[in-house]
Amino acid sequence: MAFANLNLGQKVSVKYFIGAMVLFIAQMVFGLLAGIQFIQPEFLYQILDFNVTRMVHINAMIIWLLFGFLGSVYWLVEDESGTSLVGYKLANIGFWVLSIAVTIVVLVYLFVQVGSGTQASLWLINEGREYIEAPRWADIGIVLVMLAFFYNIAATFMKGKWSGISGVLVLDLLALAGIYLAGMFYSPNISMDQFWWWWVVHLWVEATWEVLVACIMAWGLMKTINARREIVTTWLYVEVALMFGSGILGLGHHYFWIGTPEYWLTIGGFFSALEPVPLVAMLVHAVYDTGTKNLKVSNHPAFAWFIAHVFGNFLGAGVWGFFQTLPQINLYTHGTQWSASHGHLAFFGAYVTINVAMFYMAIQKIRGGQIFGSALVNKYRWKTSLALLNIGAMGMTIALLVAGYQQAFIERAVEGSTWSGFFEAQTNLTFIASMNWRLLFGVLMTIGTFVLAWDLLTIGKTNDSKNTT
Amino acid sequence: MNRENYWASQTFWKKCAIWVTAVMFVILIFLTFDSVSKITAGTERVPEYSVINKKVFYKYSEARDILVPEICCEAPLFGKKLSNDEAADLIDLGKLTIQAKNCMNCHTLLGNGAYYAPDLTKAWLDQGWINESIRENLMVDFLLDPEANARSFGTNRKMPNLDLTEDEAKAVVAYLKWMSAIDTNGFPAWFKPIYQKEE
Ligand code: HEM
Ligand code: HEM
Ligand SMILES: [Fe+2]
Numbered sequence A: 001m002a003f004a005n006l007n008l009g010q011k012v013s014v015k016y017f018i019g020a021m022v023l024f025i026a027q028m029v030f031g032l033l034a035g036i037q038f039i040q041p042e043f044l045y046q047i048l049d050f051n052v053t054r055m056v057h058i059n060a061m062i063i064w065l066l067f068g069f070l071g072s073v074y075w076l077v078e079d080e081s082g083t084s085l086v087g088y089k090l091a092n093i094g095f096w097v098l099s100i101a102v103t104i105v106v107l108v109y110l111f112v113q114v115g116s117g118t119q120a121s122l123w124l125i126n127e128g129r130e131y132i133e134a135p136r137w138a139d140i141g142i143v144l145v146m147l148a149f150f151y152n153i154a155a156t157f158m159k160g161k162w163s164g165i166s167g168v169l170v171l172d173l174l175a176l177a178g179i180y181l182a183g184m185f186y187s188p189n190i191s192m193d194q195f196w197w198w199w200v201v202h203l204w205v206e207a208t209w210e211v212l213v214a215c216i217m218a219w220g221l222m223k224t225i226n227a228r229r230e231i232v233t234t235w236l237y238v239e240v241a242l243m244f245g246s247g248i249l250g251l252g253h254h255y256f257w258i259g260t261p262e263y264w265l266t267i268g269g270f271f272s273a274l275e276p277v278p279l280v281a282m283l284v285h286a287v288y289d290t291g292t293k294n295l296k297v298s299n300h301p302a303f304a305w306f307i308a309h310v311f312g313n314f315l316g317a318g319v320w321g322f323f324q325t326l327p328q329i330n331l332y333t334h335g336t337q338w339s340a341s342h343g344h345l346a347f348f349g350a351y352v353t354i355n356v357a358m359f360y361m362a363i364q365k366i367r368g369g370q371i372f373g374s375a376l377v378n379k380y381r382w383k384t385s386l387a388l389l390n391i392g393a394m395g396m397t398i399a400l401l402v403a404g405y406q407q408a409f410i411e412r413a414v415e416g417s418t419w420s421g422f423f424e425a426q427t428n429l430t431f432i433a434s435m436n437w438r439l440l441f442g443v444l445m446t447i448g449t450f451v452l453a454w455d456l457l458t459i460g461k462t463n464d465s466k467n468t469t
Numbered sequence B: 001m002n003r004e005n006y007w008a009s010q011t012f013w014k015k016c017a018i019w020v021t022a023v024m025f026v027i028l029i030f031l032t033f034d035s036v037s038k039i040t041a042g043t044e045r046v047p048e049y050s051v052i053n054k055k056v057f058y059k060y061s062e063a064r065d066i067l068v069p070e071i072c073c074e075a076p077l078f079g080k081k082l083s084n085d086e087a088a089d090l091i092d093l094g095k096l097t098i099q100a101k102n103c104m105n106c107h108t109l110l111g112n113g114a115y116y117a118p119d120l121t122k123a124w125l126d127q128g129w130i131n132e133s134i135r136e137n138l139m140v141d142f143l144l145d146p147e148a149n150a151r152s153f154g155t156n157r158k159m160p161n162l163d164l165t166e167d168e169a170k171a172v173v174a175y176l177k178w179m180s181a182i183d184t185n186g187f188p189a190w191f192k193p194i195y196q197k198e199e
Helices: A008-039 A050-081 A088-111 A119-124 A136-159 A164-183 A190-225 A229-254 A263-274 A276-292 A300-323 A327-333 A337-366 A379-414 A419-426 A429-458 B003-008 B010-038 B049-053 B084-100 B135-144 B166-180
Strands: B054-061 B066-074
Touching: A008 A050, A008 A088, A008 A337, A008 A429, A050 A088, A050 A136, A050 A164, A050 A190, A050 A337, A088 A136, A119 A136, A119 B084, A136 A164, A164 A190, A164 A229, A164 B010, A190 A229, A190 A276, A190 A300, A190 A337, A190 B010, A229 A263, A229 A276, A229 B010, A263 A276, A263 A327, A263 B010, A276 A300, A300 A337, A300 A379, A327 A379, A337 A379, A337 A429, A379 A419, A379 A429, A419 A429, B003 B010, B049 B054, B049 B084, B049 B166, B084 B166, B135 B166
Parallel strands: none
Antiparallel strands: B054 B066
8 A cells, every 4th residue: 555645644544544444344243233132132142132232333333433533634634734743653652542442442341241330340341321331441541542632633733724624623623522521420310410421422423523524524525526615614614603503502302301401392492403404504515516516526436425424414313313303202202213213324324424435535545646536447346335335224224213103103102111012012013024124224234334345445456557646 | 705795704604603602502501500400319300319218109290291200108118218328329329230230221211222121211110010019029039030030022032130239139129219200201201100009
């Protein structure tokens, strides 16, 4: 590989992107295991129980998406600041500290699994809180690495030049790291626990992560289709205003039923119902930009994934989120497969897609900056993985939606959410069929992920050199 | 950008972004202070931990048109009345156990978590525990050996044995009792509780 033409920041990114890809595959494998257990509960029973497979599945996801984001920011920092990374060594140390910590955490998840009811278990094994299960020692490690990362990026921009995009990016990273602190304490009171837990989960995915990917997207549109800087920057500000304007108080859509006061029903319902607006704006922006340019795309796979991001974000977060965000509906859908349906399409559509796009931006430069256009050899590979992953995600989402509908109706509305009511829904034939379909589409996604890895390893290798820019 | 189009200019939107974010954030901070004070244990919506000494049941509220938890009469858990401190310690052990055993990656609590097993928000009031007099012992037995006591309703989906100690199991039952007394604005909708003797 031609790492020689990468700048320092980009050399760090490659490491993060490889780590992300490895964890992406792990996520898929554990997703499959969890999906099989839904249908065959004996599978790995008392060896790797559902709570373990699921925890590894969602944690691998969070961590690989973060790896991808760190990699993406390192990828664009020198380009955007016009200078070289201030702390190359620091960035590498950060990467290794994070990777070793993640490896230890996963090994403990798999081999120790659970502990006794003591603080020590939460510090050393897992915290038992969805998405942020990582034990406390690892939390502290993550925060330290994030601070080092933040310093590195902010100092590089300070040394070089600032732009609208980098200003938003740096402030957003600070907020993103700060919010994580809200998830780092223990409370015996479950209402208090979940109140702050949602600060992390919601204010990440529906505020700070959204703005982070909007920055990456702004940069990506300039690179792939030469969009004008003034335009993407103005749009970025529009998106920040709309996203934070709706998303910060939209947090209230998680405060309907956890013991919090009734005013959240109104505030949460109202502001979260506005959250799709910025996602529509992003869609309009991207489509408008590509439509008005005499489109000369230099990287077809990356561009296709950027477009998948815009649509996926709109559908998964905007539409599927909106479905269940009004309290009248959420009362019945809360805590059912509806959430899983939305969760899958939103995370895939908004965040997997843009990371994959950045992988393709990176590999293009690594392969000598050649054009990834119609002359590309073996372009069936990126197209196959694009199709498998997107069809798989969409199919899984619909299957889960059907299951969620059955569950909300039978368990929640008819049976009054009792133990037996739960099983009444789980044994409904349509529900069971949906779980089978989910698994089938999961298999498609997993194959798609392997094809993606294969494509990234081989793309552009066999092209002749006159094809370079 | 020309002057007439100020509303479409970068400076305008930059100011908007800053102001909107700042205002929303300040409102969130205010609401957070208020909410935190209203979900502190020992307040109207989130009862104190010693509620496990009392009877917790579910009642229709005409004013709110939902079911709400009501607390009355002495009904000490496992027949032993606890002081406030003892109750708090028990609840603490229950919560630590629930986190350390990772219950929430199978179950939902207050509707959050995983969808592989029943919601536990009102588990204390579930009809599956047959009647109020044998409930707490059935629950401890179940938690200590969920396989032997499996119901599964014709599926093979069982809760694995998580090696809880008896103290942990009792603490978890106390936790479920306390949690069932939280005012969740009627979630889960129209939950059908265990037969409740009038007192
Ligand atoms: C990319 C952005 C988003 C991501 C990644 C995302 C992801 C998720 C996930 C994973 C959950 C389930 C959490 C759990 O495990 O309990 C969830 C819940 C929820 N999301 Fe989103 N979401 C996004 C945007 C949105 C938007 C824009 C809306 C509203 C318009 C929304 C509305 C909701 C609601 C109402 C719930 C609660 C579901 C329940 O009651 O169980 N989400 N989201
Ligand atoms: C091989 C494909 C996949 C399979 C078979 C699969 C399966 C599963 C299963 C069984 C669960 C547990 C749901 C429950 O608690 O009942 C789950 C949860 C979850 N998965 Fe996947 N998954 C796959 C791919 C993905 C992808 C690509 C993403 C997004 C990047 C994703 C994100 C999530 C999230 C966010 C949750 C938590 C959902 C919630 O609690 O609402 N999964 N998945
Ligand atoms: Fe949310």
